[in-house]
Amino acid sequence: MVPEPLSSTTRVIADPGAELAEAFASLWVAVTRDGGAVGFPADAPEADIRALAARTVDDVRAGTLSMLVAGESSRLLGVVFLRPGAGPVVAHRAEMIRLMVRPDARGTGLATMLIDAAIRLAGDLGLDQLLASARGGTGLPGFYAARGWTEVGCFPAALRVGDELRDEHWLQFRIR
Ligand SMILES: CC(C)(COP(=O)(O)OP(=O)(O)OC[C@H]1O[C@@H](n2cnc3c(N)ncnc32)[C@H](O)[C@@H]1OP(=O)(O)O)[C@@H](O)C(=O)NCCC(=O)NCCS
Numbered sequence: 001m002v003p004e005p006l007s008s009t010t011r012v013i014a015d016p017g018a019e020l021a022e023a024f025a026s027l028w029v030a031v032t033r034d035g036g037a038v039g040f041p042a043d044a045p046e047a048d049i050r051a052l053a054a055r056t057v058d059d060v061r062a063g064t065l066s067m068l069v070a071g072e073s074s075r076l077l078g079v080v081f082l083r084p085g086a087g088p089v090v091a092h093r094a095e096m097i098r099l100m101v102r103p104d105a106r107g108t109g110l111a112t113m114l115i116d117a118a119i120r121l122a123g124d125l126g127l128d129q130l131l132a133s134a135r136g137g138t139g140l141p142g143f144y145a146a147r148g149w150t151e152v153g154c155f156p157a158a159l160r161v162g163d164e165l166r167d168e169h170w171l172q173f174r175i176r
Helices: 018-033 046-062 110-124 140-145
Strands: 010-013 066-072 075-084 093-101 129-135 150-161 164-174
Touching: 010 110, 018 046, 018 075, 018 093, 046 066, 066 110, 075 110, 093 110, 110 129, 129 140, 129 150, 140 150, 140 164
Parallel strands: 093 129
Antiparallel strands: 010 066, 066 075, 075 093, 129 164, 150 164
């Protein structure tokens, strides 16, 4: 399939409807099966992925997560979420989590656009910094570093991916 052009826009979704919730769950399953580093090993049961997707959507509806999407509910291309710190000493920052782009829409700048939109949203929310974690043994820490993020820590053997233990790399983006 021809990759989606760079002109796709990103949107913040405060109240995901049923169609978008289904599209997000299907996206997460497809990205996981493709070997993506988003919380599951590639052979994770589909029901487990869909259950966590449903809880994630509930958190968006409850206002504890912000959801940014690229594409439409009828053809969701990518997502990312912000989880602002809960409590006074971490209220100036958020975690950026679950960045994923459809396998057949990659390489056209969608993830970069979603990250830029997340940084803009965080700035609008008055946040000072973002944190993201990336699975060791992948090119992902370098992917973030190439976009201006700084690696600030590595948690050895923190992730169990199937039978393998992987390091977890932490990256920070300072907004102000
Ligand atoms: C990582 C991911 C979000 C990038 O999406 P994308 O829309 O293709 O990214 P962009 O088009 O903005 O950027 C493409 C660039 O990123 C690089 N890149 C993409 N995935 C990468 C990876 N896993 N490791 C290292 N570099 C990667 C490409 O090589 C390309 O590099 P270039 O600009 O030098 O040509 C996408 O590959 C994905 O969904 N992967 C599975 C889920 C995942 O692992 N998410 C990361 C959670 S931390």
